[in-house]
Amino acid sequence: MTASTLSEVAKLAGVSPATASRVLNGSARTPAPEIAERVRQAADTLGYIANAQAQGLAKARSGLIGLIVHDIADPYFSAIARGVQAAAREQGKMVLLATTEGTPADERAAVAAFAARRADSIVIAGSRSTQPGDKDSNTELAAELDRYCRNGGKVGVVGHSIVGASHPDGYHVVDVPNEELAAKLAVELSAGTQGDFVIIGGPEGRLTSDDRIRGFQRGLSDAGLPEAEVIRSRFNREGGYEAGLQLAARIKAGQSGGTRFCIFAANDVMAIGAVAALRSEGLRIPRDALIAGFDDIETLRDFRPPLTTVSLPLEEIGRLAALGSSNDRDGSEDASAHSSVTGTVVLRRSTETASAPG
Amino acid sequence: MTASTLSEVAKLAGVSPATASRVLNGSARTPAPEIAERVRQAADTLGYIANAQAQGLAKARSGLIGLIVHDIADPYFSAIARGVQAAAREQGKMVLLATTEGTPADERAAVAAFAARRADSIVIAGSRSTQPGDKDSNTELAAELDRYCRNGGKVGVVGHSIVGASHPDGYHVVDVPNEELAAKLAVELSAGTQGDFVIIGGPEGRLTSDDRIRGFQRGLSDAGLPEAEVIRSRFNREGGYEAGLQLAARIKAGQSGGTRFCIFAANDVMAIGAVAALRSEGLRIPRDALIAGFDDIETLRDFRPPLTTVSLPLEEIGRLAALGSSNDRDGSEDASAHSSVTGTVVLRRSTETASAPG
DNA sequence: CTGTTAGCGCTTTCAC
């Protein structure tokens, strides 16, 4: 037994499929009210549900928004996903999910898959990587995206524009001032801090991480401080943990020079990992080291000590990326290729210098 | 400019569309290697990407898995989503996401939308509610699901079977022994605890919450303890916070009878909210109250004090729900309608009675 | 092994 079709409904209502289509799904022409009612009734008794695939084929649009993230369970991405989902709902669309673990090759594949499904737009979140080894895949990713745009697709990018991508009018990027905010954070932290700064960042070439590191260094420099050492690790909790272990060893060996290290982790999740590592070594925050993160992940706000960080409107970022890349905005020439959001430095106890025992 | 089609590829390669289809997309019959190469080349130069909608229409399958959650940003759901996504990838499918905030009406709508898209299977996570006000929508949800099954769809359910749903062979439920585990937790906690037990639960009728509460009460009873008071709140962090405030007031008023309350929050996120509330009132865990949660959310594992909880294999649950409801398993009669997972009680410092000052 | 012929279910000119 298979789902009932439009023509079955039409037959039951004693009208043509065309008419049935007109009443059941929005159309310019509006059939007579009496006819319409008859059709609706027929549809109802048959439990008719339009076949979106057939509609998509006929209309060359799918009502789908493709979302590409590294890992949907990462709170950074799931917050963005929530925003994308909200935007989709507003537009009566659905979101298709792809996770890539950040590898450009997988991202390319995801774009191709979305293109195959004729997604109306694609939102790509998560930093692209510019590591040498990824060079080719990155080029291919850009090519795939350009091709998608050429065929009429819109893409929303979170963070920075895709390297190498260049289709006019196809991309909408939501600029996140990672660098500026990191600089600001550095400046604010340097005001009340004595010890050496250390940065825990993601692998080199990971754009978001690089931006934040660069910004932080600039901020230090602006404050007249020397450049901070950078420890590279994975851009997740585990990476933070590993880096934290290294630092713990050095702190215990007295390498912090009599003062506390002030650690900047390039994202909150890494920061939490680092804190966990320090703790596992018997160290305390902020007693033995100061630490700050980036993102202001909601689930982590109840963490103790409260984490100094840069608050980003993640959900809004997702919304903007999805809305900005909406096809609905074509024609209107005010549709800019960029939207921007802003974040705020939030100083909390994890970087308090004059504190009660942690 | 629109994407190129199969027939264009076929023409370029000098073969029929059928042949082109056979080489480009898996088929039983394998064309001659030489022909195949020619077709592949043509496809490549044209940048051909198959139209999945058209394929879906023709094959009456979409390669889509629909996933229904309350909130994708809730770590409980995003962990499950990760599992579903993993299963989808294994099967070469994509996941369609719908969020419903737990309202049965929205869930029904999501099922209909998935049915319209001809999703091969639907995974529905998140507790259904049996609140009186939701009765009708619940019936409709069950009806919608049944209809979906009748049309050949498979549905995977996390937790408990859908109330009122009854299509033979359509449902696969991943049983989560919420009640048993909660009972076990209660028993283990009661071993070393003096004070009164208090339960912070979700709204009445929220199945998962109800199961856990019931189990916990049973465990207490098995341990020879009186039934615990239940505070009802929303099933999220805010709900936990509000309940926590109430409890804080009572603790400060000395209502805990000289001993510490032992609080059981029906999920980790609520527990964290409650802890935050207690802290905001100057109370400490476990010094002034003990607290346990449920789920063992990954992001919360670095929380201090470490939260006693019941660890659930969330990702695996998602995987099983998606795999179990896979269409691939038809024919094989060993495909049971249930899979089950087990969890473990994890005692951590948040319920330690003889502890250093918290 | 390859090509031809019908559709899959819906939308949409185009006549009436």
Next chain:
DNA sequence: GTGAAAGCGCTAACAG
């Protein structure tokens, strides 16, 4: 305002 007809791009018998 309504119906007839021609696809949307692909797959699946069925012949050759």
